[in-house]
Amino acid sequence: MARKxxxxxxxxxxxxxxxxxxxxAQHGFAAVTMRQIAAQVGVQAGALYNYTPDKQSLLFxxxxxxxxxxxxxxxxxxxxxxPFTRLEGFTRFHIRFHLPRADQVFVxxxxxxxxxxxxFARIEAMRHRYEDALEEILRAGxxxxxxxxxxxxxxxxxxxxxxxxxxxWYRTDGRLPTAKIEAIYWDLVRKxxxx
Amino acid sequence: MARKxxxxxxxxxxxxxxxxxxxxAQHGFAAVTMRQIAAQVGVQAGALYNYTPDKQSLLFxxxxxxxxxxxxxxxxxxxxxxPFTRLEGFTRFHIRFHLPRADQVFVxxxxxxxxxxxxFARIEAMRHRYEDALEEILRAGxxxxxxxxxxxxxxxxxxxxxxxxxxxWYRTDGRLPTAKIEAIYWDLVRKxxxx
DNA sequence: TTTGCAAATGAACGGTTGTTCAGTTAGACG
DNA sequence: CGTCTAACTGAACAACCGTTCATTTGCAAA
Numbered sequence: 507m508a509r510k511x512x513x514x515x516x517x518x519x520x521x522x523x524x525x526x527x528x529x530x531a532q533h534g535f536a537a538v539t540m541r542q543i544a545a546q547v548g549v550q551a552g553a554l555y556n557y558t559p560d561k562q563s564l565l566f567x568x569x570x571x572x573x574x575x576x577x578x579x580x581x582x583x584x585x586x587x588x589p590f591t592r593l594e595g596f597t598r599f600h601i602r603f604h605l606p607r608a609d610q611v612f613v614x615x616x617x618x619x620x621x622x623x624x625x626f627a628r629i630e631a632m633r634h635r636y637e638d639a640l641e642e643i644l645r646a647g648x649x650x651x652x653x654x655x656x657x658x659x660x661x662x663x664x665x666x667x668x669x670x671x672x673x674x675w676y677r678t679d680g681r682l683p684t685a686k687i688e689a690i691y692w693d694l695v696r697k698x699x700x701x
Numbered sequence: 702m703a704r705k706x707x708x709x710x711x712x713x714x715x716x717x718x719x720x721x722x723x724x725x726a727q728h729g730f731a732a733v734t735m736r737q738i739a740a741q742v743g744v745q746a747g748a749l750y751n752y753t754p755d756k757q758s759l760l761f762x763x764x765x766x767x768x769x770x771x772x773x774x775x776x777x778x779x780x781x782x783x784p785f786t787r788l789e790g791f792t793r794f795h796i797r798f799h800l801p802r803a804d805q806v807f808v809x810x811x812x813x814x815x816x817x818x819x820x821f822a823r824i825e826a827m828r829h830r831y832e833d834a835l836e837e838i839l840r841a842g843x844x845x846x847x848x849x850x851x852x853x854x855x856x857x858x859x860x861x862x863x864x865x866x867x868x869x870w871y872r873t874d875g876r877l878p879t880a881k882i883e884a885i886y887w888d889l890v891r892k893x894x895x896x
Numbered sequence: 897t898t899t900g901c902a903a904a905t906g907a908a909c910g911g912t913t914g915t916t917c918a919g920t921t922a923g924a925c926g
Numbered sequence: 927c928g929t930c931t932a933a934c935t936g937a938a939c940a941a942c943c944g945t946t947c948a949t950t951t952g953c954a955a956a
Contacts, residue, residue, distance in 0.1 A: 514953095518903080534814060536731035540944060552946075553904050561944065616811055619729060656885045660877065663870055664863050664889055671862020682855065690851045694859055698893040709923095710933075735914060747916075748934050756914065898956085905950070912943070920935070926928095 521547045522557045523571075526564050531609035535565050535620045565617060566625045572610040573632035579603055580639060589647030593699070596640055597692045600669045605684055611673040637662055644699065654701040665695055710751070716742045717752045718766075721759050726804035730760050730815045760812060761820045767805040768827035774798055775834060784842030788894070791835055792887045795864045800879055806868040832857055839894065849896040860890055 525546035529538045540561060544551040558564040580603075585595035604611050618626060641662040647653030655661040669691065676687065720741035724733045735756060739746040753759040775798075780790035799806050813821060836857040842848030850856040864886065871882065 534731050536729050656888050660885050667866020668859050668863035690855045693851050694893045698889045
């Protein structure tokens with residue numbers, strides 16, 4: 507048997523990505539086998555190699571896609587205005603983008619050590635660009651006197667850590683809707699850097 | 702060859718834990734082999750089974766030890782006083798305890814999914830006790846009117862996330878000493894929940 | 897209807913995994 | 927000095943790993 511009815515490259519390809527993402531988020535990259543991914547797609551293990559040169563590239567593509575999506579979404583969000591408004595924009599954007607992508611966040615932050623050095627560097631560079639977007643807002647606010655903090659870079663990392671940590675415990679079926687979470691976190695961020 | 706000079710159970714045992722901790726933090730639980738751990742200890746793979754019934758138990762013991770140490774250290778820190786003072790105490794305690802334990806933090810937060818369900822529940826319960834310590838301080842401060850926040854539980858998780866995220870990027874050989882980091886983070890925490 | 901080829905099979909590859917265990921060794925004890 | 931035993935070796939086990947590839951399949955174009 508081969509090529510079942512209606513089965514095409516444009517269908518199986520995304521299925522492979524989706525299956526890999528879900529399984530890696532659940533069990534970790536090293537713990538997931540190519541045969542598990544294939545089974546979830548409904549295909550034999552060998553067929554996966556029509557869509558990825560190897561397992562490592564599969565992981566890298568997941569992370570690269572996530573970071574590319576993040577940077578593209580941030581760019582097209584086009585947050586403008588005074589630093590205070592932009593900080594609120596960043597905070598709400600971050601939460602809105604990350605909360606519905608729990609699996610991607612998990613993989614992107616937990617599996618960095620399973621990347622080859624050059625792939626690691628490429629992902630890290632993209633993450634850095636995102637961090638710099640926040641840092642720039644904070645510096646602009648400091649310059650205008652609307653924000654006040656001890657160390658801008660450390661504060662950047664602290665705020666990103668707080669926002670990203672949210673993805674690790676928040677459940678979409680939980681007590682609080684996204685909008686409420688947004689409000690709570692924006693309140694914390696706003697006060698933390700207030701002049 | 703067997704039982705080299707001065708080699709005893711009380712020496713090899715901790716060596717196994719230390720090697721497992723370091724390797725798992727670096728590569729992840731599933732990616733580390735028993736033979737790698739054994740090599741780092743300076744022993745054959747079979748000898749590890751004098752110190753752990755299996756690989757899974759080795760991971761669990763690392764996490765259990767970390768959480769037990771954390772709770773014991775918190776209890777004996779005996780932070781007292783008004784809520785404001787206790788919040789500062791918690792913040793500084795958390796940073797002081799976690800910063801020198803980067804490997805433990807990494808493993809304890811990243812490898813939860815590699816635990817069996819019952820082992821996961823035991824670790825989660827201990828983590829919950831620690832979170833509750835912070836939540837209690839925040840509630841006490843709210844009752845006295847010195848703290849003000851939208852949702853106490855979410856704020857608890859947000860602050861813990863911010864503090865824990867620190868361990869993921871801070872390097873002891875970096876630009877800032879622990880004391881300075883403590884001051885920066887305490888500043889952020891204090892302002893974030895200020896009335 | 898025939899042909900061409902993308903897509904998938906399924907078996908096979910060498911290597912590695914966690915774990916077991918009979919046998920070896922070295923230090924402690926009488 | 928001989929005996930005992932905790933500690934360790936080294937080889938073996940079946941199972942499973944990522945990856946390859948000759949072969950088969952079924953859709954699309956001619």
